[in-house]
Amino acid sequence: xxxxxxxxxxxxxLGAVVAGIPLLLAGLGEQLSEKAGVLNxxxxxxxxxxxxxxxxxxxxxxxxxxxxxxxxxxxxxVAAIMALLCVRLGLNQIVIGIALTLGAEGITxxxxxxxxxxxxxxxDAMDTLPIPLLSGIPVIGPAVFDRPVIVYIAILxxxxxxxxxxxxxxxxxLQAAGDKPAALDAAGVDVICTRTVAxxxxxxxxxxxxxxxxxxxAGVFVPFMTHGNGFIxxxxxxxxxxxxxxxxxxxxxxxxCLSMTTALQVAGVDIPTDVIQxxxxxxxxxxxxxxxxxxxxxxxLGSSYVRGAR
Amino acid sequence: xxxxxASPVAAQGPVVSLRQVTKRFPGVVANDHxxxxxxxxxxxxxxxENGAGKSTLVGMLSGLQKPxxxxxxxxxxxxxxxxxxxxxxxxxxTVFQHSMLVPSLTLVDNFTLGGPxxxxxxxxxxxARMREQASSIGIRIDPYALAGSLSLGEQQQxxxxxxxxxxxxxLILDEATAMLTPRDAEQLGELMRRLxxxxxAVVFITHKLxxxxxxxxxxxxxxxxxxxxxxxxxxxxxxDTSAAMAEVVRMMFGTNAFGExxxxxxxxxxxxxxxVLAVDGLAVDDGSVPLSGISFTVAAGEILGLAGIDGxxxxxxxxxxxxxxxxxxxxxxxxxxxLEKAGVGERRxxxxxxxxxxxxxxxxxxxxxxxxxxxxxxxxxxxxxxSGVEQPAAIADNARRYVGEFDVxxxxxxxxxxxxxxxxxxxxxxxxxxxxxxxxxxxxxxxxGLDVQNIRSSRRRIREAAEAGRAVLLISTDLEEILELADxxxxxxxxxxxxxxxxxxxxxxxxxxxxSGMTV
Numbered sequence: 001x002x003x004x005x006x007x008x009x010x011x012x013x014l015g016a017v018v019a020g021i022p023l024l025l026a027g028l029g030e031q032l033s034e035k036a037g038v039l040n041x042x043x044x045x046x047x048x049x050x051x052x053x054x055x056x057x058x059x060x061x062x063x064x065x066x067x068x069x070x071x072x073x074x075x076x077x078v079a080a081i082m083a084l085l086c087v088r089l090g091l092n093q094i095v096i097g098i099a100l101t102l103g104a105e106g107i108t109x110x111x112x113x114x115x116x117x118x119x120x121x122x123x124d125a126m127d128t129l130p131i132p133l134l135s136g137i138p139v140i141g142p143a144v145f146d147r148p149v150i151v152y153i154a155i156l157x158x159x160x161x162x163x164x165x166x167x168x169x170x171x172x173x174l175q176a177a178g179d180k181p182a183a184l185d186a187a188g189v190d191v192i193c194t195r196t197v198a199x200x201x202x203x204x205x206x207x208x209x210x211x212x213x214x215x216x217x218a219g220v221f222v223p224f225m226t227h228g229n230g231f232i233x234x235x236x237x238x239x240x241x242x243x244x245x246x247x248x249x250x251x252x253x254x255x256x257c258l259s260m261t262t263a264l265q266v267a268g269v270d271i272p273t274d275v276i277q278x279x280x281x282x283x284x285x286x287x288x289x290x291x292x293x294x295x296x297x298x299x300x301l302g303s304s305y306v307r308g309a310r
Numbered sequence: 311x312x313x314x315x316a317s318p319v320a321a322q323g324p325v326v327s328l329r330q331v332t333k334r335f336p337g338v339v340a341n342d343h344x345x346x347x348x349x350x351x352x353x354x355x356x357x358x359e360n361g362a363g364k365s366t367l368v369g370m371l372s373g374l375q376k377p378x379x380x381x382x383x384x385x386x387x388x389x390x391x392x393x394x395x396x397x398x399x400x401x402x403x404t405v406f407q408h409s410m411l412v413p414s415l416t417l418v419d420n421f422t423l424g425g426p427x428x429x430x431x432x433x434x435x436x437x438a439r440m441r442e443q444a445s446s447i448g449i450r451i452d453p454y455a456l457a458g459s460l461s462l463g464e465q466q467q468x469x470x471x472x473x474x475x476x477x478x479x480x481l482i483l484d485e486a487t488a489m490l491t492p493r494d495a496e497q498l499g500e501l502m503r504r505l506x507x508x509x510x511a512v513v514f515i516t517h518k519l520x521x522x523x524x525x526x527x528x529x530x531x532x533x534x535x536x537x538x539x540x541x542x543x544x545x546x547x548x549x550d551t552s553a554a555m556a557e558v559v560r561m562m563f564g565t566n567a568f569g570e571x572x573x574x575x576x577x578x579x580x581x582x583x584x585x586v587l588a589v590d591g592l593a594v595d596d597g598s599v600p601l602s603g604i605s606f607t608v609a610a611g612e613i614l615g616l617a618g619i620d621g622x623x624x625x626x627x628x629x630x631x632x633x634x635x636x637x638x639x640x641x642x643x644x645x646x647x648x649l650e651k652a653g654v655g656e657r658r659x660x661x662x663x664x665x666x667x668x669x670x671x672x673x674x675x676x677x678x679x680x681x682x683x684x685x686x687x688x689x690x691x692x693x694x695x696x697s698g699v700e701q702p703a704a705i706a707d708n709a710r711r712y713v714g715e716f717d718v719x720x721x722x723x724x725x726x727x728x729x730x731x732x733x734x735x736x737x738x739x740x741x742x743x744x745x746x747x748x749x750x751x752x753x754x755x756x757x758x759g760l761d762v763q764n765i766r767s768s769r770r771r772i773r774e775a776a777e778a779g780r781a782v783l784l785i786s787t788d789l790e791e792i793l794e795l796a797d798x799x800x801x802x803x804x805x806x807x808x809x810x811x812x813x814x815x816x817x818x819x820x821x822x823x824x825x826s827g828m829t830v
Contacts, residue, residue, distance in 0.1 A: 168427065169429055170427035172412075186394045307394075
């Protein structure tokens with residue numbers, strides 16, 4: 001039982017939180033747009049732009065808050081292209097999503113290469129905000145309740161989303177836009193507008209998630225640094241069946257897998273890192289095999305809405 | 311009730327009027343100078359065949375489409391209905407054939423759709439108003455039930471309640487009874503009568519004549535997108551049912567289409583040659599209705615009708631015979647050749663044909679042109695394909711021949727088959743399955759969902775197939791159809807054939823007994 005020391009557990013939970021927050025944000029964002037009927041394959045690209053913008057602004061201005069704000073704006077900018085092409089013009093969501101991801105990969109790698117390839121600047125670790133009492137709990141305390149503010153905001157967003165889905169007109173409108181857009185249109189709500197809002201929010205969430213990876217997680221920007229987080233976010237949203245709490249649970253689970261590498265190194269277990277890095281993706285497949293059959297997606301997911309079309 | 315409620319309010323003038331309205335779609339004029347008035351306190355029945363332009367008319371009234379010419383008057387003044395929202399604001403509520411409720415939301419959430427986004431829906435208040443409105447028209451609804459858990463009939467009632475709560479003065483029911491059980495349809499009819507008694511204008515769109523006459527105060531007939539005639543309330547009330555029906559049929563089709571049905575009644579034919587299709591002890595696995603002990607033979611030139619209530623294994627049997635579903639045990643012989651292990655293609659090449667009831671799902675590929683669909687089961691065969699390369703000239707020749715022979719009404723042989731009406735898709739299927747060396751043909755619900763004229767022509771094709779010496783298995787849930795066409799009738803119940811009778815004068819009684827579980 002030498003493996004489960006307090007140090008090991010703390011680093012595991014901490015890793016799960018640090019790696020899980022970007023997944024959580026991405027998953028929540030994807031859940032929002034999927035609910036409204038837009039399959040957002042461009043999530044990875046939105047995260048990457050968010051990561052780049054977040055790092056750049058945080059580095060230039062010295063303010064992590066500004067960094068997060070611009071990371072979110074960067075994600076929204078990509079989302080705006082998606083909304084224009086897929087929601088307004090009705091182009092294929094999958095093709096555009098792939099194009100956006102590839103485009104974001106290219107442009108961030110290029111800009112990074114021009115600006116930072118000689119200096120490799122780093123950001124200082126972000127200040128944490130310990131929550132009184134809770135941060136004193138062993139293992140959980142330092143790992144969860146002594147974190148930067150953005151972590152608390154991300155977790156708070158889960159409950160905001162629960163409230164929005166359950167108790168507001170917007171929640172009903174999103175659900176209707178994804179399940180039966182014609183009914184929403186007949187009720188006098190603009191389907192295109194509802195979906196656009198959903199996609200823009202997805203961009204905001206994904207951009208924040210990306211900025212978290214570069215500002216909090218790594219402290220640097222590296223090309224392709226989101227490596228698959230956006231795609232895991234899509235899987236999370238699909239498995240969560242519209243429930244934000246499930247996204248949180250899934251994000252922490254996948255986050256734990258992602259953080260295994262460091263945690264096991266702390267514990268002194270010698271497994272090739274390549275094997276451990278496969279874990280989250282093996283986990284995705286395992287979860288899909290076990291639970292994927294029961295995943296229910298909105299009826300009109302992936303199809304653009306044209307009034308009166310038969 | 312009809313007279314007392316209709317006359318005083320009708321004096322106000324029509325709620326909605328369409329004046330010379332024209333709507334064109336690529337290749338078709340869906341509505342051609344249509345003029346119709348909708349009066350308060352009346353059920354106005356809009357009758358027409360498939361493709362007569364009824365749905366387009368509804369689309370324009372409900373704000374989904376805009377007329378190209380002509381105008382729509384609301385309370386006498388011309389108004390441009392730009393959106394569904396505006397139609398609702400003007401008091402025009404529409405209940406579509408397919409439910410417009412979001413299945414994953416509760417009824418009350420469906421009703422509160424459209425409020426300001428940041429606000430909480432007033433669920434308690436709306437639920438109370440829903441119950442009140444529902445009870446005022448004599449129905450009960452549970453506001454917190456999930457819309458998707460309700461039957462279609464219940465969903466329509468809910469949508470009527472919603473239209474009333476929005477202050478609709480004109481309620482359009484678009485093919486509302488098409489997918490309802492007879493009991494639900496009857497309830498809807500009674501509900502319509504209660505609604506007009508309150509002074510509403512109800513537009514009831516249907517292609518069922520008996521419903522039109524039972525619930526309508528006024529009838530307008532559309533044909534090929536044009537006004538084909540109308541019956542005023544006083545005419546409709548004074549005429550007796552059969553005379554009114556004959557008149558409506560004349561307006562719909564230009565001829566007395568039902569005359570043919572009576573003259574086409576079947577005289578007993580002497581068939582009894584060698585069996586072409588012989589099925590013995592057939593058993594098929596299935597989750598809901600497994601088949602066992604299915605045995606029958608069909609002789610050349612004979613029509614064997616397979617009657618039974620839908621869902622008693624007819625579909626499973628048809629698929630097993632066609633080769634689309636594995637046979638567990640038993641034998642299937644076509645002219646003495648055992649085919650129970652053969653695939654679909656091999657059975658077809660031996661002359662076994664299957665006209666499916668799922669015309670667009672498994673019968674045709676909707677996006678393929680008519681010409682390719684006519685050869686769907688011969689793709690790769692000579693002379694239409696040579697060494698895997700398509701031969702457009704041969705394919706087009708084949709298509710032109712069958713389009714002419716089977717009277718398929720299509721703009722061109724290159725038109726995607728899904729753009730055709732149900733009746734014309736059925737003609738494409740019939741052309742494909744009845745052509746070439748067909749020996750035995752299985753028809754599954756061949757006239758399901760077709761309009762009267764296409765029903766007549768499909769039945770004629772079935773009769774002709776038998777007269778040409780083919781063995782015909784006619785699977786149908788329409789007993790009249792089977793009594794009209796079949797020589798012998800087998801009755802299916804719970805995956806078994808419970809009896810076979812000759813189609814004589816006493817057949818109807820015997821089939822009824824077999825269906826209800828008695829032995830003959």
